[in-house]
Amino acid sequence: MIARDVSKNIVEDWTNQKAIIVLGPRQVGKTTLIQKLVENKKVLFLNGDNPQTRLTFANANFNFLLQTVHDYDVIVIDEAQRIQNIGVTAKMLIDAKLDKQIILTGSSSLDLGNEINEPLTGRKWEHQLFPLSWNEVKNHYTFANAYERLEEFLIYGLYPEVVTESKKQKILLQLAGSYLYKDILELVNIKKPDLLMKLLNALALQLGSEVSYNELSKILGVDRMTVVNYIDLLEKAFVIFRLYPYSSNQRNEITSKPKIYFYDNGIRNAIIGQFAPLVNRQDLGALFENFFISEKIKKLTYNGFYGKTHYWRNTQQAEIDFIEILENEISAYEIKYNPNKKVLFTKSFTEKYHPKNTYVVNKDNFWEYL
Template identity: 50%
Template sequence: MFSGKTILLMGARQVGKTTLLKKLQDKNNLPTLFLNADLPIVRERLTNVGVEDLRTFLGDSKIVIIDEAQRIKNIGLTLKVIHENFPDVQLIATGSSALELANEINEPLTGRKWEFQMFAISWKELVNSSNYFEAFDQLESRLLFGMYPAVLNNKGQEREILNELSSSYLYKDLLSYQGIRKPQIIEKLLTALAFQVGSEVSYNELSRTLEIDKATVENYISLLEKAFVIFRLQAFSRNLRNEINTSRKIYFYDNGIRNAIIDNFNPIGLRTDIGALWENFLISERIKKNQNERVFAKNYFWRNHAQQEIDYIEEGDGKISAFEFKWNPKAKSKFPNSFLETYSPEKTMVVSKENFHEFI
């Protein structure tokens, strides 16, 4: 705050961005203007606005918060005008979609911004809000219902909340985006991806299943990433002949959203997809941990043509770490010698429910 830069807070809808900023507003006790760009009047007033109009609009505010800023046309230019003409004002913009916001602000605000991504509650935050034993007692519920604040705060209403979230609400910005011509395809695509968590995803296969061309599949997946619904892992490779480097896996930022999309909240003991649930949970939580702690690492999986595979690879500061995920602590797991000999990873770890706390 007040370091001479605009602050951008990005993240999916309902992860708590507005709540955080309202608490920030109370804590700072400074004149604050809170603008919700979901309201048409706010969008109208902040589109292509001049300096003098802004001076009247902002008044004596020291903090200006524009919530859901991606809804405002040419928002990047508006943010730049405020930043350059009102140096005493701390400007904060939030976005539940990186679609237009990222495209429009990066150039106008080059060198003028701090950017943060906010996630749903992390495992570490859950532990800190109670204790490890209470959090561990919830582990199976978290694999089923995820970590959204409203889910955690409304026990017994998890399915209703997740069903509402996983409908178009979570990605409603996409539906008004010019690249989405068939909204129903988004839902079918999400369903297909939800069933393939932990498996390699073929754009060609999705194209045939959904009866749309491959380029459209790639475009829609990219848009869902920018709406913070899913994320991709690419295959790790140094171009060795026996490695596969064109593959990708797709995960959901939240287990509850994934389960709502396929409408399956059966208990863990009755599920055939516990491996996928565990893998999705651990990777999404690891990404939260790294981002929240400002750890800069690239994420991959690894597989070769002999069908040997490693679930998760991290590369940072020239060091490689490899992780395998097993829900059952007694399940056997071995890291392929070909990988160990080629890359000499600094760390290898089999992550089970007995030691996952160390990983996330």
């Protein structure tokens, strides 16, 4: 098993006083991670994907729950968002002070159905698990081996099974076909599933570019709010994430166009059906940018980063690819795959915002920032 960076964070929150929630897309290793953490403990493992489990534990009464969990130290509820009122069930167990650790996992933000967040307010520690990170792969395979596989990671991504198995395209095509969106399609009862796939294709083709909701609505033939709602759902299912432009005027940040990135390069490439080697690709720069920014998001999340992340662009189209802001200090990153490409940070940014750090990231030094 490849050791996961989030493990130490979960162990620190292991108190039996609050539920531990582990969120992340399907197939990133949530179940494997939990199984490793609960070794040598008496564990009740419930799977929300099982119809009988959903039927049995939806609206279960307190006495039934007490009898069910009596002989166990840990209660794990996998894909918990699929069990009706599971948040209320978990709340009853926590409030009973049974000295048992409750662990819930989910492949969406769980508030898709408000099953968890409201009942467990003040009673949960929340953690996010991503596809494998550069740091995890490097630590497992050694730096030299991981770096040799950089092209593979840019094309096929870092889902655990993709990294460890040989049938990479087959695995990715299955994931990108519908499996990742199972919770969206079932929980939200989307009326136009084909539209979801068309939207994903459009977003994949615009990787690393500003996204206009109005333009997407015209391309897809639906109203703007439908596009916004579908993008919000895809973000809650951990398929994509938005990066908003930085401005000293926060109102401008909210109304300006975001950039949309994929949490995994392989999923993005599977959506557009493109697994060609880097030498034959026109989107190499976008692939490397998506890889680096998604890796930064993983690292910052695992390290408890509480600042903000943005990109920056002015009306003259000068741009900074990635910005971290913490305690009013700015670190700015320009991301270029080719280490020989000359990069200058525009004075219109540096003279106005006075960044503490400026970094030029390329294929020869990206690991220094991850």
